Amino acid sequence: MESPHSNGALKSCPIHEFPAFAALGEKLTSALKAVESDTVEYTAADTIYTAGVNAQHIYLLREGHVKLFKTTPAGKDQIIRIVKAGEIFGFDGLVDIRYNHSALPLKQASVCRIAVEKLAALGERRPEVERLIMVRCIKELQHADERLLELGAKRSGERLASFLLAWCCDAQTWTPLVLSRLEIAQLLGLTIETVSRLFAQWKRDGLVQEKRQAIQIMDRKQMVTVAGSHC
Template identity: 35%
Template sequence: MPQLKSKGHCLSCPVRHRSIFSDLPENLLNESLEGFETSVMVYEEDEIIFKQNANSSESVYTLRKGLIKICKSLPDGRIQIMRVLVPGCLFGIDGFVGENYNHTARALTDCEVCRLPLGGLSKLRRKHPEIDHAILSRFVKNLRQTEDMLLELGAKKAPEKLATYILRLSQSFAANGLKLSSDGLNLSSKEEWHSLPLSRSEIGSLLGLTIETVSRFFSDWKRKGFIKESKGNIQILDAKGLKEVACIDESCGK
């Protein structure tokens, strides 16, 4: 069961600089957020934050800590992961338009989630166009990312999808300062090890492949010396080789 941990305090929030409030000047934060009551919820691994088709709540969420997967499923149980949220992500936006949730949000690791009441937020938006713009910008980025995934799933073959995924993962680690490791392992950043946030079967579910197909290509690339793996951490040895497989730049059709 999700636990209420505390009220939120934007000024001391660990992800404020990544949140939709990042552009608010610090001095405004204090006075502006007067009366804006957020709460921090704690979820354990595998707990559901909200479910596809459920009524959306009068809140929207920001991930503070941990990882969340956003999924949709077919009536017969097949699951497609849409994306993985990292700290700072805004989610549950169906609440904005009062529609039922279009997908399920499930904790991939133990998580902390900040719950922002819609009423208060819309007052803030009116007072501070920066917030409004930040939200808009999230929406557009979110859509772009989902469109990119659509291209991956619709147009690419299994090895291309997988290679792209590993490369993107590594980029996103780089962009986030090389550290999202869920298990607290300390690794030399020079060697660029990355902890895999997803299991084989989840990677399959993200890319529309079976666990066996994922496993086979990974094994293949280990034999070829493209990648190395130990204890759920992965290292790219030959980015150029992977890029040729991935079809991300001109070197595409070999």
């Protein structure tokens, strides 16, 4: 079930203005402008799509964050990926009838969505579009490789440190931590308690600081060491 919950009428979305599609060049801009796409606003309570439902749209995240996750038969959630502004998600429709995972906004999300058949039609006329999606997809695959390495071959501290280094691009700067402890745990394949304990320890050690939903890495060098000299 999709529950758009848009703020009033759907607004049209200027796809061609986004960095993801910026490389497509002059000639294509007009074609992109002609593509029918809607802007939809989601709050934390809304569902973007659920695993197993018909995959009708491809999404471009304009603003906010989206979590993609799968659930085990036992009911345990694993977050596959945190989508950031400017990134594409929900390609499943180009291949399968149904979505392979679920998508929820973290706090708030503003997305631009295009119907799969519209995109497929555009792809027929403009092969550059599919090339672009191919490229994005390969990059996602590389990202997934890295995450498999983390989950399969690293300890809890290394995983959390790697995540923080990737999340806080700059050290010594306050960065909003949009994820709850539970969500971090579900992303890293740990429990909420383990994540909490690591944070507590690192705060005592002066490695990180935290204040109401924002975080700061104090000692990037040491954090890199904890992560296992990576990133």
